Amino acid sequence: MSRVWMAAALLLFMVPVQADVLAITNARVHTVDALGTLDGATVLIRNGRIQAVGKQVRVPADAQRIDVDGAHLTPGLFVGLSTLGLVEINAVADTNDHRLSDFDGGAGFSIRRAVNPHSMLFGVARTAGVTRSMVAPAGGEQVFAGSGSLIRLDGSPNPVSHADVAQFAVLGSQGGQRTGGSRAAAMQQLERGFEEARRYGESGDRGLRASDFSFPVWDLAALHAFMESGQPLAVHADRASDIVHALDILSAWNIPMVLVGGAEAWKVAGPLATANVPVLLDPLGNLPQGFDRLGARADNATLLHAAGVRVGIMESSGHNVGRIRQYAGNAVAEGMPYEAALAAITRTPAEIWGVGDSVGRIAPGMIADLVLWSGDPLELATWAERVWIEGREMPLDSRQMQLRDRYRDPASAYQ
Amino acid sequence: MLIRNAIVLTGDGERLDGVEILLLDGRVAAVGEGLERPEDIRVIDAEGRWVTPGLIDVHSHLGNYAAPGGDALADGNELTAPNTAGVWAEHGVWPQDPQFPLALIGGVTTLHVLPGSGNLFGGRGVTLKNVPGRQVQDMKFPGAPHSLKMACGENPKRVYGSRNQMPGSRMGNLFGQRSAWIQAQAYQRRLDSHEQALADGEDADPPERDLVLETLAGVLRGEILVHNHCYRADEMGLMLDVAEEFGYRITAFHHATEAYKIADVLASAEVCAAVWADWWGFKMEALDAIEANAALVHAAEGGCAIIHSDSPRDIQRLNQEAAKAMAAGRRMGLAIDEADAIRWLTGNAAKALGIAEETGLLRPGLAADVVLWSGNPFSVYSRPEKVWIDGVLRHDRSDTDSRWRTDFDLGLTPAGQWEVAP
CATH class of the missing domain: 2.30.40.10 (Urease, subunit C, domain 1)
Structure with a gap:
């Protein structure tokens, strides 16, 4: 084989x-x-x-x-987010590189060297018309998951076309589980990270010691560089209240945000539009699976688009990225304009990740x-x-x- | 009620254009042109839209793994012993699972809820009509046989191997299965000799009931249908051998990601393959799944392909899953049309559940389980407009007020209430 x-x-x-x-x-x-x-x-x-x-x-x-x-x-086709090249077979542990279990990696963790240029999945994705994707770490035990990179499926030895173009964070109940048991702790850890990264950056050559910070210095260096870069923080959140709090925190720190998941984003479409925050979502994600998602509905993308929010489409796996066409088609069936749905699997993800001037x-x-x-x-x-x-x-x-x-x-x- | 001017896919391979369907007393009374009909019957003009039998999902865990999920609602896998043939899926079905109405919106009128695949013998599955009820008994499909969920491959050996318990390998899987059938045969012999004793006028005590062996003996007697979770072609072959050794039939292999490799074998053994359209690669035994799987099973002489969901997500769009599988067949040059593909969700599924005399086809005498679609059912843009179960209108897309809302759905953030002003 x-x-x-x-x-x-x-x-x-x-x-x-x-x-x-x-x-x-x-x-x-x-x-x-x-x-x-x-x-x-x-x-x-x-x-x-x-x-x-x-x-x-x-x-x-x-x-x-x-x-x-x-x-x-x-x-x-440009997949807004997937695990293409990071996971070969989910149930075969040593082919999984998208998440951390034994290492306390956070903002300083970069996924770019994990991408397998000879992944079996690439050929399958190409036959479905997929040419590019964002791939990102799912994280470990911190609110910050690390940086994601853009890949192209052209079979070249280096599939990473743009390395480390966004930082990822996990809020909501999942973020809460990682940070001590409360979703509020996840948000506080987010703020503390920004605060410590700022102090770390200001310290310059005076050199603060590692013991001055709650985050590893390695992570703070990466987080500080990220905050200076103008890149977006991609925030996983589903519950409307988490989304609103994330908007507040990131706006206070003047950090651009991308919402990932957003099962209840339709409830806060107005604030998302005002803050010019795009949403990467799964148009088939209408199940009330988990208490963060009780407001999930099939026309989430339609409602967001109508409110002026840019919508891109993601796929949680790497194997089934070819399904994004089906997702876009269903968004149309649920009322999203055809052009916007097609853009959600081409132009919009490219723009969300900062490469809209060259692809999409x-x-x-x-x-x-x-x-x-x-x-x-x-x-x-x-x-x-x-x-x-x-x-x-x-x-x-x-x-x-x-x-x-x-x-x-x-x-x-x-x- | 009469639906006129419809494109009808009957569910057994036929397509009838511009015909009428007469539904009387919860049954299909007639399908054809210029039907005789009672006066003052309600007439619905389909205006050239498509009508199919209600969709049937042969592999669902709705109610057993109800939303919103979590440990409290995880009732589909009795992972305490490799043989739990004595547990019944219906004893874990929560009728208030908010996922039932979503499946109805997708046109699913019948679903088979079966235990999970962590055990060699997971337990008995149950066939349900997708209707609201206070108790699972209100949903049970009248007269449908029980099924037995069996599993081979990675799941049982992983679950028990990780506990240093048998089975810890595929060898152990087969050992466990064959050992159980030997016990079942002995149990059946005790039942038989008791019956013989009674027939001979003796005053014999019946053997003590054993719920595990009762299920297995039911299979040996042909009363309970075997639905066998099995991915790889070689393992399906082994399962067929075990069935032959102990004299039972396997009704359908489920998931059967490699069914296409033995499509001819399955067809001649008269075993259906219930498969996904495009799931693959999530575990080693799913590595060789291909999108043309269903199409290749269908293409084998006498082949019986079924598209199943195993998913609260995909059960809402079984028609779309079938459409992808149909497209993969066409992509490789197989001649498969809508009338063929609908069988994968209706007629073939009913056959595998032992309810083919009751539902799955639009033929006179069968239950009036019917879907009127907004367009071609295999288009991504189509939606069920009306869904009837036993002749009762259970879903009407234009009437959102009357939608089935489970108890769990009540009081959850009505639209607009929580919207935050910009």
């Missing part, structure tokens, strides 16, 4: 270099940008970047031309992450026909596809 995968991984790197100039013509292009959706349009790609988009694009003579006969073309849209100057679909990109009966990352076409192969083909006629699989 591992040998099969090795072979697949090798194949990936042997894909011949593509033409420098590629023209995808006659497409139904979902730009997820000002141009909206264009029929019969051309997307011109040069050196991995989108050079032009529109109905009147002149295709240079040396371009490789692909006429797609009216098929839907979208930006590559089909527009001149953007990185050419593109997916060609067999039909409506949000429909269940649709699949990805072709996928490009940075202008390079990806082989749509995976262990799953190879298994499928081996057992097409099961009785003859070993004959």
Whole structure:
């Protein structure tokens, strides 16, 4: 089995270099940008970047031309948050790198070196049209979980495209469990962390001792750098009251916030919109599972969007990131505008994590992450026909596809 | 009541366009064109929308793992011994689980609640109609047989192996199962000889009842249906061997992530495979799950594919799970249409639960368990508009006031009340 995968991984790197100039013509292009959706349009790609988009694009003579006969073309799918590359098999402990159990790691913990560039999951995700994701630590025993990084699924040895772009924290009942038993303690630990990181930063060369702080100096150094960076703190919280308190704390410290989870975010859509705090959520997360989520409902995304909150979509696993299309489709069924739902799995997560100027849209100057679909990109009966990352076409192969083909006629699989 | 102008998927592979369905006294009375009907019957114009049988989930833990969850409501796995064939899922079902109404909104009219898979013999499963009730008895599907939940693979050996108890390996799993069947055979012989003694006019005391062996003997007599949690192809093969050794039938393998590897074997053994559409990789035995699993099981001559949820989340959208599985089949060139895929949620599921004479098809005489969809049931944008169970309208999407709210749902933050001003 591992040998099969090795072979697949090798194949990936042997894909011949593509033409420098590629023209995808006659497409139904979902730009997820000002141009909206264009029929019969051309997307011109040069050196991995989108050079032009529109109905009147002149295709240079040396371009490789692909006429797609009216098929839907979208930006590559961007998962707002997942464990892609961090967890190979959940129940096999030594393939799990997303959470800490025996080490008191906090803000100073970075997940970036845990990402497995040869993860079996990448091929499966690509065949579903996924090209990028945020991956982040789930944390250990502190309110701060550490920093998350952005990955691309192009099969390159270094899948991390942007390292350490946000810090993560866990509030609510889960945060309370980590910090002594009360959700209030989690919030106090958050504030104490900011306060100590500020003092740590101000101490400069005068060098305060570790005993002057309740947090490890290692974590404070990272937290201080984070606070200077302008990066967002991604806060896991579901209960409306936790969300409001988090808004207050982060606004007092002038730290941008991203809400993760947000089962009851719809209840506080107004304050979230006012504070310009985006939400990463699971549109199917309507179950009252746990007392933090009693207000969960199926149209959370719709209500947030209507209130002016930017909504991105996440998936708690890495294996099923292909489901984000289904999540977006369900958001539409529950009243979210189609364009906003498509943006929730392309443009919005890219913007939330600070890379909206280079990925997530089909527009001149953007990185050419593109997916060609067999039909409506949000429909269940649709699949990805072709996928490009940075202008390079990806082989749509995976262990799953190879298994499928081996057992097409099961009785003859070993004959 | 009469539904007219509908696209009907009957649940056994047929699609009828522009037909009428007559529902009388809680049963399907007729399906077809120009039906004779009583005067002043209520007529619903489907306006070309789709109608299917009520959906059936053959693998659910609703009520046994009720929301909001936690230890207090975890009643689905009696993890105190590897053989708990004597426990019954229905004794742990909380009818106030707020997840039941959510499944109803998704078109689920019947569900099979079975014990978890931590034990070799988890206990008896129960088939429920998805209706409100004060007691589980109000929900029980009339006449449905009990099932026995069995498990092979990682779960039992992990649960008991970690306690230094048997089974701690797949070998131990099989040893435990075969040993139990030997006891069950002996128990059945005692029952038989007691019966023989009575028939011979002797005044014999019956053998002392044993709840574990009562369940297993019920399987040997063919009265209780075996639903076997099993992922890997090779292990399903071993389970078939055990069934043959002791003379019982396996009705369905559940999860069966590798059913596609032995689709032909399962078809000829007449065992259904109840599978997910796209779950994979969460444990070693789920590593080889593929999205085309159901489609390949279906494609085998005589194959019986079922899409199950095992999830309070996915039970709300079984139609979407089936749609993904159908798409994976089409992606590899298999000819599978809506009329085929609906069987995975209706006719085949009813067969596996032993209730095919009662529900699962839109055929005269069966229960009026019916869903009227807003569009093609396999579209992500479609929703059940109306759901009837035994002819009673249980869900109407346009009437939010009359929605089923469990006791638990009452008084929880009505919309608007807690909204915080900006």
